Amino acid sequence: MTIPEKSCLVQKLSHYVDLTELSRKQLMSLEETEREFGKHAEVYRSGDRNDRLYVVKRGWLYSYTDLPDGRRQIVKIHHPGDIIGFPDIAFDTATTTLQTSEQACLCPFSKSALELIFQRSPQLTALMFSLAVRDQAIMIDALRAMGRMSAREKLAHLLLDLISRLRISNKNLTDTLRLPLNQFEIGDAVGLTNVYVSKTLIVLEREGFIRRRGDEIQLLKEQALAQLVDFSDRHHAMDTSWFPNAS
Amino acid sequence: MTIPEKSCLVQKLSHYVDLTELSRKQLMSLEETEREFGKHAEVYRSGDRNDRLYVVKRGWLYSYTDLPDGRRQIVKIHHPGDIIGFPDIAFDTATTTLQTSEQACLCPFSKSALELIFQRSPQLTALMFSLAVRDQAIMIDALRAMGRMSAREKLAHLLLDLISRLRISNKNLTDTLRLPLNQFEIGDAVGLTNVYVSKTLIVLEREGFIRRRGDEIQLLKEQALAQLVDFSDRHHAMDTSWFPNAS
DNA sequence: CGCATAATTGATGGTTATCAAGACCAGTGG
DNA sequence: CCACTGGTCTTGATAACCATCAATTATGCG
Numbered sequence: 001m002t003i004p005e006k007s008c009l010v011q012k013l014s015h016y017v018d019l020t021e022l023s024r025k026q027l028m029s030l031e032e033t034e035r036e037f038g039k040h041a042e043v044y045r046s047g048d049r050n051d052r053l054y055v056v057k058r059g060w061l062y063s064y065t066d067l068p069d070g071r072r073q074i075v076k077i078h079h080p081g082d083i084i085g086f087p088d089i090a091f092d093t094a095t096t097t098l099q100t101s102e103q104a105c106l107c108p109f110s111k112s113a114l115e116l117i118f119q120r121s122p123q124l125t126a127l128m129f130s131l132a133v134r135d136q137a138i139m140i141d142a143l144r145a146m147g148r149m150s151a152r153e154k155l156a157h158l159l160l161d162l163i164s165r166l167r168i169s170n171k172n173l174t175d176t177l178r179l180p181l182n183q184f185e186i187g188d189a190v191g192l193t194n195v196y197v198s199k200t201l202i203v204l205e206r207e208g209f210i211r212r213r214g215d216e217i218q219l220l221k222e223q224a225l226a227q228l229v230d231f232s233d234r235h236h237a238m239d240t241s242w243f244p245n246a247s
Numbered sequence: 248m249t250i251p252e253k254s255c256l257v258q259k260l261s262h263y264v265d266l267t268e269l270s271r272k273q274l275m276s277l278e279e280t281e282r283e284f285g286k287h288a289e290v291y292r293s294g295d296r297n298d299r300l301y302v303v304k305r306g307w308l309y310s311y312t313d314l315p316d317g318r319r320q321i322v323k324i325h326h327p328g329d330i331i332g333f334p335d336i337a338f339d340t341a342t343t344t345l346q347t348s349e350q351a352c353l354c355p356f357s358k359s360a361l362e363l364i365f366q367r368s369p370q371l372t373a374l375m376f377s378l379a380v381r382d383q384a385i386m387i388d389a390l391r392a393m394g395r396m397s398a399r400e401k402l403a404h405l406l407l408d409l410i411s412r413l414r415i416s417n418k419n420l421t422d423t424l425r426l427p428l429n430q431f432e433i434g435d436a437v438g439l440t441n442v443y444v445s446k447t448l449i450v451l452e453r454e455g456f457i458r459r460r461g462d463e464i465q466l467l468k469e470q471a472l473a474q475l476v477d478f479s480d481r482h483h484a485m486d487t488s489w490f491p492n493a494s
Numbered sequence: 495c496g497c498a499t500a501a502t503t504g505a506t507g508g509t510t511a512t513c514a515a516g517a518c519c520a521g522t523g524g
Numbered sequence: 525c526c527a528c529t530g531g532t533c534t535t536g537a538t539a540a541c542c543a544t545c546a547a548t549t550a551t552g553c554g
Contacts, residue, residue: 065391068477073391090381092486111489118369119491125365134337136383144312144320146393147438191394198534230315239339242358244366440543445501
């Protein structure tokens with residue numbers, strides 16, 4: 001059989017377990033369809049019927065909710081290899097709005113594709129389950145940041161979270177990340193205004209924690225930053241010991 | 248066979264789907280062991296090895312994380328019938344600390360009990376999955392509240408969330424809920440100080456939104472409150488249409 | 495009644511929002 | 525080559541909101 005182009009989903013999940021041939025095929029089947037989106041395009045909107053999930057093939061996106069008066073909260077930033085839509089799976093309409101932050105390519109697949117996975121592959125089921133709930137742990141960290149951290153700490157936390165996520169699928173990432181978000185978007189992600197994001201990033205830069213060039217950010221003292229916010233990497237290690245054996 | 252005492256887990260899940268006899272038995276088996284805890288007892292601590300989950304049989308508990316300097320964030324309040332521990336399932340150590348807010352009774356069960364469920368009951372798997380990810384949707388709402396709401400709105404949101412959750416397992420709940428949390432704990436749940444919680448609750452009371460008597464809170468204008476924070480009930484409706492048929 | 499815990503009150507200050515203006519930059523068309 | 529444009533970032537002044545601290549009052553319990 002022909003091997004299709006490398007799937008970032010398979011690549012990312014392989015980081016955690018040795019996928020069986022069956023699992024691999026099932027994952028590939030999720031990426032059969034492709035759709036292309038321009039910058040700041042809306043993929044779906046809160047309240048839309050949602051019978052689909054999405055695999056990110058290329059580009060950054062984010063999910064947000066807003067209040068009637070326009071205040072906005074970005075609740076999750078999505079990267080290539082991510083599966084989008086787990087939090088909405090329990091509802092018949094979407095709870096968030098999904099938007100691209102730059103040109104992006106998505107692979108939609110239907111909820112019922114999960115049904116197949118649940119019936120046939122306990123290994124993949126456990127892995128999906130773990131991924132879904134790990135996102136929850138990450139959201140817990142975000143909640144802690146939003147509730148109890150200063151602006152400076154919030155931004156430090158965001159940067160650490162992003163770089164540790166990007167390292168999963170891009171092993172040779174060093175200390176620099178591309179951040180294709182403007183300061184309104186950064187503010188909406190951490191609960192600050194664009195103005196204060198600007199001021200705080202300048203502070204972090206003056207303190208020697210980061211350096212900025214265009215849309216790239218270099219973390220100069222990652223250890224110190226991690227200590228500052230008591231950061232723990234939820235992405236690298238995952239407990240797969242309880243997984244069913246490939247059957 | 249003998250029918251054991253009513254399980255609040257079975258009761259709660261029955262709200263969403265007709266459980267097969269197999270599913271029911273598997274759920275019951277999760278509640279075989281019981282452990283009793285006093286007020287403000289610690290069940291497990293962040294960093295502990297975690298090979299277990301818990302079903303809440305009685306009493307309120309909460310999970311929190313803290314920063315090195317003592318700031319604390321309560322990330323989830325647990326009620327009878329809840330399953331505690333999904334967010335930690337992907338890790339080998341607990342990411343949060345679990346504490347009772349009053350006398351409570353828990354039923355611990357091992358992670359590998361889930362393995363059995365994954366292998367034997369696609370229906371229950373889908374339901375567990377839905378429960379786990381619905382918690383995520385609820386946390387998204389909390390994140391929005393923490394990031395973009397005023398103190399008054401945050402507290403309104405908390406009360407609405409709590410009462411709509413309690414209504415699932417207690418159908419004849421009216422407009423009054425018992426809130427066994429002190430104002431430090433309330434503050435840690437919404438990202439405020441105990442002092443400002445006090446002041447803000449007084450404002451809500453003066454505005455006629457709530458009435459307080461002891462540890463009970465009555466929501467006098469629930470509609471208005473819901474509109475104030477653009478609240479949507481994540482607890483009542485759940486999309487089960489995509490679930491595998493009981494096999 | 496006396497003690498501990500929890501809630502309230504008031505004074506003050508810090509952090510962040512808000513508003514408005516200006517600087518920078520890349521792309522566009524004259 | 526240069527003005528023009530829209531988007532983004534920066535800067536400064538002011539104000540709102542909430543934290544902090546400390547003292548007092550209420551509540552519950554042995």
